[in-house]
Amino acid sequence: MAPPAGWADLLAGEELAHLAAEPARTGRSEQLPADLSPLVAAALALRGIDGLYAQQAEAWRAARRGASFIVTTGTASGKSLAFTLPLLDAVARDPKARTLCLYPTKALAQDQARSLLELRLPGLKAAIYDGDTEVERRRQVRTWANVILTNPDMLHVGILPHHDRWADLLHNLRYVVVDEAHVYRGVFGSHVGNVLRRLRRLARAYGADPQFLLASATIANPGELALALTGMSVTVVDTDTSAKAEREIALWNPALLDPELGTRTSALAEASLLMAALVSRGLRTICFAKSRKAAELIHRFTAERVGPATAARLAPYRAGYTPQQRRAIERRLVAGELLGVSATDALELGIDIGQLDCAISVGFPGTVASLRQQWGRAGRRGKGLAILVASEDALDQFFMRDPEALLSRRVEAARLDHANPRILDPHVAAAAFEGPIAAADAATLGEEALTRAAQHPELEPTRAGYVWKGRDHPAGRFSLRSGDAASFTIVEAETGSVLGLVERARAYSSVHEGAIYLHLGEQYLVLSLDHDARVATVAPARVDWYTQVKKDTRTAIEATLRGAEGAGVELHFGRVSVTEQVVAYQRKAIADGSTLEVAPLLLPEVSFETEAVWFCPGEDMLEGIAEMPRLLGALHAAEHALITLLPLWAMCDRWDIGGLSTNAHFQTGLPTVFVYDGHAGGVGIAERGFDCFAGWVADSARLLAGCPCGAGCPSCVQSPKCGNLNDMLDKGVALTLLERMAART
Template identity: 40%
Template sequence: IVNPPVVNPQLGIRSSALLTGQRIAERLIRDGVQTIAFARSRTAVEILTTYLRESIPAPPGHPSPIHGYRGGYLPNERRAIEAGLRDGRIRGVVATNALELGIDIGGLDAAISVGYPGTIASTWQQMGRSGRRAGTSVSVMVASSAPIDQFLATHPDYFFDRSPEHGRINPDNLHLLLDHLKASAFELPVPAAERFGLDETPMLLDVLEEDGFLRRAGDDRYYWSQENFPASAFSLRSAAQENVVIIDETGDRPRVIGEVDLFAAPMLVHEQAIYIHAGRQFHVDRLDWDERKAYVRAVDVDYYTDADLGVTLKVLDAFEEQHGTDGALRAHGEVMVAWHATLFKKIKLHTHENVGWGPITLPEQQMHTTGAWIVPPASVVERFDRETLDGALIGLARVARSAAALLLMCDARDVGVLAQAQAPHTLRPTLFLYDAVPGGVGLAERLHQLNAELITACARMVGDCECPDGCPSCVGPIAEVGVRGKGACLELLASLAA
């Protein structure tokens, strides 16, 4: 585990995990070591690929020995990269978890995870991509400044001594249940009286018939009525089944170069975005949201774009509420989460400085899921002015996401977090944690049950950090949480633990 050094002790800022990973990968590839580097996002994959291609240029007349690999590439692109890794023509590949398992890419000599992959299971899978042949191999995890990464860097026994996570699923999740019924009907006709574990199954079969997926025959059974294999439309990593197709209009004839899932499209292919594909930059000229098509053209610029997301949450039903003294509350129930991309920033390559911005105007997306929420005692909240309270809530939300992931042994991206100074449901400062999956899979309910452990883990993460007033490794930088943000966050946590 490599923890980049602190470069600004006053602000607690560490050297970039991405640039540290680049230096390690560059050294290995130059020394003839076939290397795979994993990054946490599609944008990070493309940026790291760009940096490595610049530092290790292709020989004259030959293709680059460095390639990116992620979801959204066309199948023929992915197969060519996999073949190049097996036969040794490709010396370095930068990938998302799309290359983590299930794909034969031969035996590599080095694996680098830029940032904690999110789960212990994913980390072992990524590390296991190296060392499949006789001889020396190396696996490296480069810690980012995120609280969960810093916790693992300073408590490595948590990683090395813990077993991998258990898969968590809610079989009653409507989205998953409908997909199961589709797959079942493809294998064998489903009797109309089939319960499939739920009394509502006959109604769901009727819905699938109305939508054209099933056909009810005279023998009172439902038959699969589509030509396509249903499982081909299911994702192991996302509940979104719609994609936006990316069309390159640079040449004489438009051509499809990739796709992106509907949830991520507002962040990656909004108008004026710089979409990076296989190390090449494309400017998004137009996004046809209704037709699910993004039209791009090749450009050569010295920046990339990064979008900000605005999130709102509405409580639909409280399943359980536990009231404490002085207005304290913890509860869980059904929530509706809405989000939309609000603006994009232009980030200069290499220096990562902000060189511009622009608005994003796209429809809001919504998701029904399950959530848990926590309200601190009124007497503690009254100690802070609004600016200090906002900073404390920002810090609490930041550290709660990492603490929740450690407690549940899940990816931090599986849990959504939102802090509101005056939540519409409670009219009080409230911390919400919700399943980042349509319908929910039980994460928020479990956090509700583990409330005391969650608060203790948050307090430990914040209290163990050596910074005086806040930094990216705990509650966030002072510029975001304010000078009193860290102390106020600890006061909130102490009141919630009482």
């Protein structure tokens, strides 16, 4: 079916940086398996499903032979049916068989529950168990449902510590579904890896050994991710024979206003212009924004540019709405009542939102995998259009100048480290509360957990194993979203509501007194920071400035774990300790980045151990640039460029990474550049940088070479998180250094 109208005339402006096309693909399917329950086959037939794509059939065969699997294919390729088919067959054959389904968002769990119930399979009793489940209904879910849909946070605090209430589930647990597995990376993924190990341990204690059925967006290391999450080797299913419509891809760069400052017209305004033009042609469009404020602004700007009848068919979708409001928007999308929706990444995941023609991404979402998830929403009823509207961010501008660096790039690898002691220790305590930790538990919790249990101050050895000495349940002490138990709570002054948590290592940089704190795109002014109570009190603010801290940073090498000669430099990976102290902060104008005020601020030192990659360029690399201050400017600018580009190689955000450059490090005695994990203990980001160092350096050199500015700007070497307030940056000399390194790869 062709879309209602074309868009060719929209893509003719000077803002169009690149236009490409992805060809259509004809789907290939095979018959439903002969050993599938007739009841399931009949239920599928009523939904018009009479065959399986190769990936669905391969997943079915893996499940039938008792294997766990991860299916990693593109958007709209039928991953949900791949993991749903085994659990439906189990229910049809044995209504007592239980399945636990984990989803990263409540919205996705709601959507999947709706899809399951629409099958009307006899004996299927699917129910959601999360923080929104009424107290009086929770007992019914525990005793009645054979497919329970929840999230890792609820499993962590609501199910595992109270496993005696869930004995029937654990005893009959056949399958554990982990949907959108690529979301579980970094700190969050490291926590979830421990939660799943605790689940496996308790299931074994109740006599079950469930298979794990994982589904993920396309990533570079699906088998490695599944092993890190579950502690089990799994079958990787990555063949994709699903049908795919042709898709046109446009990279859209807002007009450059000042080449030296790198300022451009508003990406939000550009996105709303495009969206207004598309929906006015009857094209169903979704626009992804990075914050709820941006989503609301795009909606408002778009509605102002179209007629009342079209405006009534537009809606924003973001966190902060009630579940009923979000469900209503989802229903209107599926039914085709809405022409356009501006959304945060809440709609990026596999929620069924019907057939869309166009998808607009405002700013690179952080990973190629996420971008392809967003673009995959377009073109489900015919030829689709996917647009990336660039911001002034350095990575966005890199893609505008070098489109193939984006379009031909493999998706990133997802990294996590469940054995990071700062993350593992609280889970060891939680596991000890759930049951004594004994030698046999190494098979599920891992050998590291037994080592940490023996050293844990709140556990005591008994004949049965290590047990919890406290009176509370330790799972309630920590969040899965933080790597530091000593987090600061951010509280809204007037209402007393908790907005979120920030790790102690980041608190002094982001929620110091006088800071502007951004929460879901909204501005808050930090009124006070209580160091003893670890509470930051904030109030809503509407200001045209932001804050940036100046920090003194020291890095000490604790252990070198790996070394190599790479890109003409001495390259190392290992453990380092980082000590930071905030000594001042700036108020900077949003409009042009100019400094409005510098305020002195002396906060306590914060030290943490993490992982880092570092290198020491030799004399040949520094020929002609070894004099101060050129040397320090080159190293500092190169460090910024490397930090900007590392998210292309590891699934992380620039804010997950720190760095330090020095003309003479006290341990190496040489000019040294460090790039380290910003999370205590590290979660694998720096090691990924070590493994892909040659490509990482080459990308960084191209970033600097392609930027049209002369001295450096936010589109290349200036960083919004620089502890030195972007002082001592020499773009030209940094480019010389990186190009010399790239030439030696």
